[in-house]
Amino acid sequence: MKNFNGQVLFLDRADINTDEIIPARYLTEITKEALKPFLLEDLKFEGFDPQRDITGKQVIVTRSNFGCGSSREHAPWALEVNDINLVIGESFARIFRQNMFNCGMMAVELPPADIERLFSEFSGKPAMIETDLANNRFIVRADGKETVFDFSISGYDRALVEAGGWVDFADAKY
């Protein structure tokens, strides 16, 4: 299984699309590693600078409809090669969400109130998230204290995470 723990990158905007996650001009690459320097290059909003903010982060916390637009799996790959395997948001676009689990990564939805709390209490501070997959909970560590958020994950999504992705799962079964 991949790593689902680490420092949090807060992206406080809804509808972040896959063109913003990895612009189409980099889709000419045929290796995942080549995408690494370009993650979130076209994402523009106040207070965010990809060059400054991505380094050292392993988890993204964001708003609703993350990953909308193009089906490009280059979006999860660009995250993966930057060691980001977990995105927590209010909701996800279907294809992006499936692509994440298909790669053995996680796109986990939390209720709007929990997302709001994550932003209001932890955004702007060094915050660390630990994923307790066995007990379906995230442990957020910041300011020397711990806060727990419960999440749910379907049997299918869990199986993909544990199998390391859909190719191995499907190849063994169909």
Place this chain on the structure above:
Amino acid sequence: MGKTVAEKIFDAHFVDNPFGDIHVIRLDAVFCHEITTPVAINDLVSRGKDRVFDPSRIKAVIDHVTPAKDSKTALQGKIIRDWARRNQIKDFFDIGRNGVCHAIFPEKGFVRPGYTIIMGDSHTCTHGAFGAFAAGVGTTDLEVGILKGVCAFQYPKTIRIDITGRLQPGVYAKDVILSIIGRLGVNGATNKVIEFAGPVVADMSMEARMTLCNMAIEAGGTCGICYPDRHTVEYLWPFVKDEYASKEEALADFQKFIPDADAVYDAEMTIDVSDLSPQVTYGFKPDTVKPVSEMSGAPVDQVYIGSCTNGRIEDLRVAAEVLKDKKINESLRGVVSPATPAIFQQALDEGIIKIFMDAGFCVTNPTCGACLGMSNGVLAEGEVCASTTNRNFFGRMGKGGMVHLMSPATAAATAVAGHIVNSSLFKG
């Protein structure tokens, strides 16, 4: 309990439901292009599984960057070309025969009512115009589809939209779908199929239905679906005439895939389009939509007519009607890309290409290039494009560029005026 179109298709293709409402379904076709397929091919090769489940059910094309613009895109083309040869994929469309995937595959008769189709391209939802379930997927789903001929989806929920009234002259399927996306929002249909029903859709050509279904994804929808009818039979007849004794028989067979009267929907809405005027996007999301009249005068640097949304012959005809005997404004540049070689040829035969060239448009070969800022019409930073494409994300057609989505009629009128404006075909 009655079934929706997507439920009927899912039940007819059922393989397994390993986790409750996750259904693994058998695929009738897997479509491939050179941007999202090479990584799947390379992975299959590295796994020692360089094979395909059925070469006759795989259709492949080079369309996103063609002709290749550099060594990297040349290599992407080479990977898919070599793979198609190795695996005896007969329906591979290389340069000279290639066109925009969602235009050329229907044109070749590869989409039928009741089919299940995936492609590593979000606008695969276009093919629902034929009463098929067609969904965009990522490269991993594509890879499994190529190898095993199956894909997993959540059992579909459906929103039914009845489109009633009568479209005014100069108002098109593009205006209807922009208006619908404006109402639903960019995630209003996430994880759902949209059935487009009602008299306005029944009157639409297959080309217009493809425009409608093409943008279902811009509201988050998995697939847009129109009901198979006489238009569907007429369009597909050259491809199916040996399979049916008559068009009546084909129609009866196709109409296995219309919804039951007591089908259960996640949501139902009715939209009367009688008062709808031409629409345009003003922001950086496809749901930021308003009437063209409210954007009149907005400056534009480039006009682009083409793409899987609006690069078909009907679209070019409408644009040419607006452009005939006119010149595009000196303040901007015009680019038109007929979506397939057959459309290009037809446009030549009808004198449409001459009208575009006389007006001052650059006519490019069929390609997706400009729509996603990869080639053949990329914007410079700060530039604005009036475009018949499907996405207006910031930088979509070139880093730092802005896109206003609109119909071919509005785009053509904008090219002549030098700024956004309604076409004279709209009298409202």
